[in-house]
Amino acid sequence: MRILLVRLMGLGDVASILVPAAYLYRERYPEASITVLTYQAGEEIMQLHPEVDDVMAISKAQWPDDLMSAVQQFMQLGESIAAQQFDLIVNLDTWFMPCFMTRALRDTGFTVEGNYLNQSVASFLQTAVAGEIAQTFFERPGEYMESTFPRMAMWHRPWWQKAPETSYPDFYLKTCCDFDHDVRIELPCEQDQALLSEANGKPIVALSTRGRAGYKHYQHSDELVSILEGNGIFCWSQFDGSVPMRTTLNRLHASKLLVTVPTSTQWLGRLAGCPSLMLPGPMSPTLLGAEFFAPQRTDCQYCYHEKECPEKRDFECMDSDPKALADQVLTILGESQ
Numbered sequence: 001m002r003i004l005l006v007r008l009m010g011l012g013d014v015a016s017i018l019v020p021a022a023y024l025y026r027e028r029y030p031e032a033s034i035t036v037l038t039y040q041a042g043e044e045i046m047q048l049h050p051e052v053d054d055v056m057a058i059s060k061a062q063w064p065d066d067l068m069s070a071v072q073q074f075m076q077l078g079e080s081i082a083a084q085q086f087d088l089i090v091n092l093d094t095w096f097m098p099c100f101m102t103r104a105l106r107d108t109g110f111t112v113e114g115n116y117l118n119q120s121v122a123s124f125l126q127t128a129v130a131g132e133i134a135q136t137f138f139e140r141p142g143e144y145m146e147s148t149f150p151r152m153a154m155w156h157r158p159w160w161q162k163a164p165e166t167s168y169p170d171f172y173l174k175t176c177c178d179f180d181h182d183v184r185i186e187l188p189c190e191q192d193q194a195l196l197s198e199a200n201g202k203p204i205v206a207l208s209t210r211g212r213a214g215y216k217h218y219q220h221s222d223e224l225v226s227i228l229e230g231n232g233i234f235c236w237s238q239f240d241g242s243v244p245m246r247t248t249l250n251r252l253h254a255s256k257l258l259v260t261v262p263t264s265t266q267w268l269g270r271l272a273g274c275p276s277l278m279l280p281g282p283m284s285p286t287l288l289g290a291e292f293f294a295p296q297r298t299d300c301q302y303c304y305h306e307k308e309c310p311e312k313r314d315f316e317c318m319d320s321d322p323k324a325l326a327d328q329v330l331t332i333l334g335e336s337q
Contacts, residue, residue, distance in 0.1 A: 001032040004086040006102065006114075007042075007093050008058065012264030014042035015271050016169040016185055019049060021092055023184045024173070026051040035086070039063070044245035045271070048187050063097065067128065067138075074101040082108060090114045092177070094141045094155065100124070114177075118146040149177045160287055160304060167289030185270040189253035196254050199234035203333050204255040206274065207237040208265035215281040215306055215315045216261040220322040224259070227326040233333070239265050256333055259325070261318070262288055277329060281318045282306065292332055294320045 007018040035054040036046045043057035062073050078101045091102040091114040103117035137143050142156030155176045173179050209218040225235045252272035260266045260276050262283045269276045278290035284302045285293035301317040309315050
């Protein structure tokens with residue numbers, strides 16, 4: 001039996017959703033050959049997965065912003081997939097284009113599990129060419145998506161705004177997709193010997209304190225590093241994609257703690273078995289599944305507004321005191337010995 005798992009989202013999403021999904025499908029189908037379809041740097045992660053037999057990946061150039069160009073690219077991708085004659089195609093993605101492609105494969109006669117477009121490809125194309133589809137249609141999965149997963153409708157509600165009791169991967173895979181096995185966010189790693197040698201016996205702490213969005217920027221990173229190094233901690237930070245993924249994971253595996261903002265690095269830490277101290281900003285620590293998190297900074301924190309601060313406080317919720325944060329790091333390291 002040949003299975004294709006599809007998840008084309010970002011790096012952290014590959015780590016937190018596609019990695020555990022491959023374990024889940026291996027448990028369901030022990031003798032199957034499992035191929036995954038992922039996006040950009042997700043290919044490096046999935047190539048390290050012990051239960052994945054083959055990895056397919058698409059680049060940014062293969063996913064253009066223009067709708068009809070993207071449709072053409074994904075139709076070609078679907079034809080390439082069809083030629084491989086998979087016995088089961090599982091779309092774990094919620095974005096429009098993967099759902100569109102999965103519908104095309106379903107209409108061709110392939111056995112499909114997961115999410116797909118809620119209308120035929122011919123019907124959609126007729127409407128799209130006529131210019132009768134609003135942009136908001138593509139931004140709201142509840143408008144374009146059907147699913148074989150029995151509780152996927154829960155994904156379309158603002159479930160994250162009600163003090164979630166579980167993390168995002170658990171909610172998606174166990175609640176929405178109805179998997180009943182543990183969510184394994186882990187990959188085989190070895191401690192990076194070069195990093196251990198450089199640290200020369202000191203406890204190692206990784207720091208990832210800046211993401212692309214404003215709410216993912218911790219402004220006191222240099223001061224935090226200075227305090228930690230003054231207390232005999234070896235600090236490192238290189239999460240810009242310039243280091244091979246295997247090396248990054250092995251470095252994290254050699255680290256005692258990862259101090260991070262809510263970005264993909266946190267999930268890389270989970271893959272490597274390195275606990276995280278999270279600076280969650282407006283995101284809920286429960287939602288992020290962090291092992292440790294900085295104390296709540298503002299009364300309006302955990303509002304889930306990512307693009308701008310609704311209180312016009314310039315994401316003050318990210319402004320944790322570096323001395324207090326360093327003390328928290330030292331306490332965690334002390335308790336882990």
